[in-house]
Amino acid sequence: MSENKKEETKSPEKEEIRIGVYVCHCGLNIAGSVDCEDVAKFASTLPHVVISNDNRYTCSDQGQDLIKKDIKKHKLNRVVVASCSPRLHEPTFRRACEEAGLNKYLFEMANIREHCSWVHLYEKEKATEKAKDLVRAAVAKVALLDPAVESEVPITRKALVIGGGVAGIQAALDLADTGYGVYLVEREPSIGGRMAQIDKTFPTMDCSICILAPKMSDVGRHPNIELLTNSEVQDVKGYIGNFKVKVLKKPRFVTKDCSACGDCVKVCPIIVPNEFDVGLATRHGIYTPFAQAVPSTYIVDQNLCLNKEGIIKCDKCIKACERKAINFDMKPEQLELEVGTIVVATGADVYDPTSLQNYGYRKFSNVITSLEFERLINAGGPSAGHLLRPSDMTIPESVAFIQCVGSRSDRGHLYCSNVCCMNTIKDALLIKEHWPETKIYVFYVDIRAFGKGFEDLYKRARKEGVIFIRGLPAEISEDRKAHNLWLMGENTLQKELYKVNVGIVILSVGIEPRRDSDIIQRLLVLSRTSDGFFMEAHPKLRPVDTPTGGVFLAGCAEAPKDIKDSVTQASAAAARAGILMAKGKVTVEAITPRALDEKCKACGLCTKVCPYNAIVLNKDLKRIEIIEAACAGCGTCGAECPFSALYMRHFTDDQIMAQVDALTEQNADKKIIAFCCNWCAYAGADFAGVSRMQYPTNVRIIRTMCSGRVAPKFVERAFARGAAAVLVAGCHIGDCHYINANVQTQKRVERLWKKMEKLGLNKERLQLLWASAAEGERVASKVKEMQATVNSVTREEIEKSKKMAEKA
């Protein structure tokens, strides 16, 4: 860090500021609705700009080379690129600058694609105006930027894998085989996940547990893997490379001495449906979830066992256990793990079709789900592999599969669950294999056989006489006597109605996000897409990374996928985590604050708002000290400080004020100044761009790392400069990427509203918005909604609000 100080002290105030501006066409992505040439021309008129030009792809090698050359040729000491979102290409251009010997912190981007061209496709003129504003702001900011050296933080060479399904297993094994220590945390008594429940896998038709079990036992005995089953992640602190994870290891009440002989089960008086068999078979209060469970140690179901609070009322199992392996004194353990990287492989839940009443699940006993089918068809399952109708335990002569149950429909989930088509085809073939005479119908919307070997399997099913009917049944009814089922609907290919009678109906249920995903989301400050699965850092370029450094995704936690994809993604996640740990260190962005001791009054306000307790008040020296390693750079301290005694590197007061001034230089009274946090609101706006949502052009977005950085004085400055309205936008409460910094945002905005009321200002003009990275729609509609206010503000009001700042 000492180096940094040196670095900053020779910040180039004296030397003349020379800025280069590069306006990118991005093919037609930008040029299509923004006059880039004009923007570039405009840029050249701005202070300190010594060179400005436009080109087709600034991110291309030529584009980057040009910048590098110019830096040398024109002695540029600042660079601005007006193109896409900094969330996408800032790293690219920063690297370019560095390669040309320019400190990468002297670079700034203007987002004229996601925030401009894409959202104003049909208003070229206004879009161009907006682009100019954005460039002006960027130039204004870049001029005030300081060079900085990033400090390095060592990375703990251990990984945490959350979830012991096939994805978690693969990730754990890969990391462990690479030589890193791995903690694999699984909340169920055994690893194995959904794959362990499935009978056969598509398209190869091999036995699911047969191929999974070896991997499971590998995990069990791997010297580098510490397997923590029956355990849950309770708390995650720290940052990339240095996570401190609290895991609650719940007691099994059965020790390692257990030989899994099962004598205890025979005597246990508690009998309940077995989760693993989806309730089609029973288990006891002491049990092992399934034969191949890892660890094979049995477990006592705490909720059902008669022995509670250490009072042994029933000692049947204790007495039955020859090896004395049952111990009701086991206590929950709080483990403190230190890991450098985390792989989230928490998997998914299965859609519950009960709510789709027309299918009669739970009403008609012979309507079952595909997961129930997997257990029935499984030789080791409750019916020893016989597809028995629950109503009469007979093998049906005809079977109907119904696709997209809970998927691709507003009754359930809008997305495609990705695996159901192939799963059904596989199941159909399994039935054919055992009972070739069975008549099998598959009612579908589309058959999606996109994967390797999928189409062949589909063809085979057709060849073997499986009848595929396009068009889901509208209604299922049951004939009371035989408990057969009538399916009625329209065959949309033949354009004719059908009425089919079958012995059993299998609902091909979809995959949905874990109902308690929000817990992991909060602990690891992740984002989720609108369908509720965890969001990757970039849909294409960083598909297994998350916005939180050092945290990666694998398996159905990220999106519905089959076993192959889960395993692939798991290996990818392991590799990504491995890269970090191989490096052994990670650089912290130089966006952490510096205390200006001469201004600091040691009031301690900042220490109170810091979510990471990264600021300590030194009462003796009457000043604060910042623990850089703990600081995540949200900047809420800077926003809180009444004496501007915190220098928020790269997002300084001056820099942001400069942006506000730049954006309000022309007809401010028609503009909305929006402060958006990097992780949610700004990303949301990006998403709106990606999805080409159109909204009014008069909004000007300023990026801060966290909405908590938005100091009241910024807002006041915007009004003082005559802005019609101001929008402060951040992550939803609870989703803040800086734990809870956005709680301060809310307080501050509320304070401002009070103040505006006092001053007789229409507080509608200041809006607060919570929008996740996936909620581009919310951002767009908020901007639309605010037009009314913008149009209604009168001259007088504007003038009145200008005074606000003076009072401030």
Place this chain on the structure above:
Amino acid sequence: MSEKNRALSGKHFYSGDLACAEGALAAGCRFFAGYPITPATEIAERMARRLPQIGATYIQMEDEIASIAAVIGASYAGLKAMTATSGPGFSLMQENIGLAVMTETPCVIVDVMRGGPSTGQPTMAGQQDVMQAKWGSHGDYEIIALAPSSVQEAFDLTVEAFNYAETYRVPVMVMMDAIVGHMWEKVLIPPLEQINIKNRKKPTVPPSEYMPFKPDKDLVPPMAVFGEGYRFHATGLTHEEDGRPRTESIKVQQKLVQRLCDKIRKNSDKIVKVKPIMMEDAEVAVIAYGIESRAALSAVRKARNAGIKAGLLKLVTLWPFSEKQVAEIAKEVKAIIVPEMNYGQLVREVERAAKATPVTFLPKLGEEPHRPEEIFEAIKGGI
């Protein structure tokens, strides 16, 4: 070999304490629990050395209460058991001596008497505990007490004490004054087979019919031992013959307490031992026990030389008291002289038995027993 070792047959030069210990061993004592106290310590020391040699148990307990309790326990587990102490320790033992009486526990308690009351004169002799031996514990009861007057008797009477204890299921006290205890003399230990040894009666009925406190005609119940399968219960509470506590029954209390006393009283002829010396024609009788009986004997000889018809009745058993014998003598003699190393204890019993016959008491306090002259003077005064 331990058996051979049990009795060191032959001539020895021992102190009374040593002889007492050897007597116990010869009698078959296999358990000693005690606590050091002058002047009885030598007995414990001897036992600590000798018992292991014969494969038996010596344990030094935390106090005399524990010692007597352990002795009772050992006896119930089938061993002949003994403890040895002196006045202060004897006082501590009284409650559990009561327990031994109530639970009819065969056991031997040696009291090497020193000067009291309280800590008194630890190293000096006395005969001040003889009444306590009989009356020390609460409630009505009878015990047996013996008083050796020589080192040989210390051996012989300790054997006898065990025989009484075993025969009558009662705690038996060896009341040995410190002079006898510390006095060294010649002892003859006969061959083991010539030593008369008695053992407790065993039950003859099967466990199902066994009643631990149901007496035979001699009023003494046969005694089963822990671990033999009789599974019986004993308690310090008033109890039925089957051992069941009965704390509210008058009948049971009367029956039990009477039997506990009667089994000694009604057998006293068999128990009481006295040695009449030159009593055939005696006109003056000296009645003495312990070391005093030896001073008395030489006084009597002196008298005879002086032509006075004096005789000595030496008491070997103190309890039960030799009432009949004393009464008979009283009829024959003009006067009775009782020298004791106390301020008047057993003399009361003598007076009670002597009726009209005048009894002169010669008290003695402090280390010294009476000198023969003092007794001789009394004899002369007796006529």
Place this chain on the structure above:
Amino acid sequence: MVVETTHPLDVYLRETGMHHIWCTGCGNGILLNSFVTALKELEINLDKIVVVSGIGCIGRIAGYINTDSFHTTHGRPIPFAVGVKLANPELKVVVISGDGDLFAIGGNHFIHAARRNMDIQVICVNNFNYGMTGGQQGPTTPLNISTTTTPYGNIEHPFNLVHLAAGSGAVYVARWTTLHVRRLTESIKKALQKEGFSFIEVISQCPEIYGKSTKMGLPVDFMNWFKRASEIQHFSDPAKAEITSDRIPLGEFVDIEKPTYETLLRERIIQVQNKMQGGA
């Protein structure tokens, strides 16, 4: 439901034991039940076990159990047991008595038997007061409790029995409440199978008498207290195991191996005898 007249455990009891004198809900009965259950489960030879008790309500227990048994004077069951054990080492000797008997009047015997590591099992039923004499303050009565002899509240610090036992050298020390009867039975079994001085404290209820001092009138009130306050932590520091109204530390505190007095005594005797043979 069947109305019965005999209990499967009756064979372990004397007639008196089936209709014992103890009050409604008295913990002594649970200990009696637990103890004979332990005998049953261990299939112990009832001819080779001796139960010794002292004075107090629990003192009656020796008379109730169908083994050789002895009901001693107040405070003296331990030295009596020592005598029995040394006289016949093949007997299991168990002392069952109360907190007053074992730790007030008999305290000295307890610490010395523990110090010597006598191979006897001591079970103390701690009901925090002298029940049989009408509820007087005892060595385990908590501070400030008013009893008939501390009408203004107890000013004596109570014994922490497991600490005392551990400190005196017991090789096995455990504490359970009567509510934890099954664990109590297991501990009793363990103690009966272990060589050396073992001590089990049974936190017990005395609803009739101590209940008055503590406003716990109903037997179930005590059980609920045990349930609320119990904390099972095996092999925790006995010194920190004081009992308070809201914390009753339970579990096994000590379980160590140490040569018993009997073993050392036998060794000595053999040494002595060999020496003599050599000498002879």
Place this chain on the structure above:
Amino acid sequence: MKTVTETKKLWRKPLDADKIKQPQAEIYIITDRCKGCGYCIAYCPKEVLEESEEINARGAHPPKVKDINKCAICGYCTAICPDLAIFVKEKTNEQKEAEKNERKE
């Protein structure tokens, strides 16, 4: 563990539900030994027992069976009873037979 919530979700009658026979309990009460402490009633994990109206020789209300089918035969009532007045056993086949016959009549 989330077993409980899971179990709620599981609604089907397990296929083997009929096959597994839970042992039936028989509870024996020695009415006149009972002193009415109520431990067996208060601490039965399955709430099988309740206090009866009956007053026994000791003037106590002995327990009576409320719902025998709930009984898990854990035997805690047997273990906790200070008066050895209650015990539970698995029903013998004879007893089951007898009951069947009763029902027939």
